[in-house]
Amino acid sequence: MAWIMGDLSPSARIWTALGPALLACAYFILGLVAFCVRVAIKGVPQDEETLKRGSTILVGMFLRHYFFWVTQPLWKVIYRSGLPANALSMLSGLLGVSSGVAVAAGRFTLGGWLFLASGILDVMDGRIARIRKQANPAGAALDSVLDRYVDSAMLMGLAWYYRDNWVLLPVLVAFLGTSLVPYVRARGEGLGINIRGGAMQRLERVLFLGVGVALAPIFEAIWFPEQKHPMHWLAVVGIVFVAIMSNVTAFSRFRALVNALAPPPPTSRKRSGLAILGLNALAGAVATGVDFVSVLGMVEKLSFTPVIATALGCVLGGVVNYSMNRLLTFRSQSAVAPQLARYTLVSATSALLNAGGVALLTLHPQLAYTLGWWLARGAVYFAWNLPLQRDYVFNDPPEALMERPHAA
Structure with missing residues (x-):
């Protein structure tokens, strides 16, 4: 009732x-x-x-x-x-x-x-x-x-x-x-x-x-x-x-x-998806740390301007990130020059996507900008950075895979 x-x-x-x-x-x-x-x-x-x-x-x-x-x-x-x-x-x-x-x-x-x-x-x-x-x-x-x-x-x-x-x-x-x-x-x-x-x-x-x-x-x-x-x-x-x-x-x-639906990987020696995710995230964390410490040192010890120090720090962090992913995460053996060009392209577009994502999210004042930063970073990382680094930047051609030495 x-x-x-x-x-x-x-x-x-x-x-x-x-x-x-x-x-x-x-x-x-x-x-x-x-x-x-x-x-x-x-x-x-x-x-x-x-x-x-x-x-x-x-x-x-x-x-x-x-x-x-x-x-x-x-x-x-x-x-x-x-x-x-x-x-x-x-x-x-x-x-x-x-x-x-x-x-x-x-x-x-x-x-x-x-x-x-x-x-x-x-x-x-x-x-x-x-x-x-x-x-x-x-x-x-x-x-x-x-x-x-x-x-x-x-x-x-x-x-x-x-x-x-x-x-x-x-x-x-x-x-x-x-x-x-x-x-x-x-x-x-x-x-x-x-x-x-x-x-x-x-x-x-x-x-x-x-x-x-x-x-x-x-x-x-x-x-x-x-x-x-x-x-x-x-x-x-x-x-x-x-x-x-x-x-x-x-x-x-x-x-x-x-x-x-996806075809099998070209070699059984490819790392698992979870291992790639963990090592890729580790490379990003180390590169960010190197970027921050180098900027701090250049500004405090070498008297560089913050703008120049930030630019140089980004370059140094990018080199560290690229090197760790090439040697540790993906164990790539492709030619460095074209691979580095692909990495630079992905990194540049990633910066634009992150900036655009934060700009869009800050249109909502009720959303804290720090949360918007993390949301944009996470979306760009999983939808752009990680897939392209795996399938485009560090994806060795079959001839490189054939030349890779086998473990003893």
Whole structure:
């Protein structure tokens, strides 16, 4: 009744959020006890659907088997009702879109539970279609597209609620990650490669985001009962976590896809990507230190002007960086002169990109310039410096690789 009548008093906010959670917790806790007894007697029930989907770091195989086992009563009711799988997909979509509308209006409890209910129905529809042997490409396409609408609706609702707050940024980052995770998988399947890994898949997104949003009003009603537009800190934690982990998952899938499509390296003696990253970063750190110390010495001991000292320090730091990367990181044996010209080109464009990035980021006065400096440096390093040094500057031609002496 509090949901229906819009009662937003502290006690109503607590009980409307906590009531469904208490019922769900009681059911799942009793179900976990029964499941453990069942496992002790007969072993873990091997659900074929769960085995095909695999597990993640956040939700392991035991928990996945348990979830599908404990939801069997609900699944059987839906199955025996005769409802077609597409109807369940549409109902899941309607509930999911409604969750976004509720969250945008500040009704986090209602929106969170609608989102969780939508996720449960989304698990059921595909199973019912496969058991009834009604699975087809049209149904799979409908289910996949509706999932994107549901995820987008929830995040759009959160973006509207936090439109005048810093939380809008992690919401948009989460929007990016949740869009890229299924896209990379779909792109891989289009190229004939199955990419399904990652910690933050859809089940995890629904779980962490839905629970965080649904239970957030409890804490706000206890600690900030008078706020008319509460922050909902538990939801903020869920949003930030989903934003980080979904993009990590998208990047890991993208990297796996590129590695699967990329040709093998020309020689097995190439360093691993992690070793290259570490040694390249070490070379950059040493070169920066040499640059700083040399500028300090030229200004303090040799009475150079800061401008001239800075220019000479940059040149000296560049030489150190080039030498360390050539000898240590990439162990290159190509001709020095053309390689040094390529290195100079990359370094010059890197300086322009870093300066332009900082200039763009400082257009937002609420962002500290130091943070903008680090963001620009990080983006240029990973998107420009490191790939070009690996694949353009220090990428020895095959004839150089053939001439390289083998280790004794």
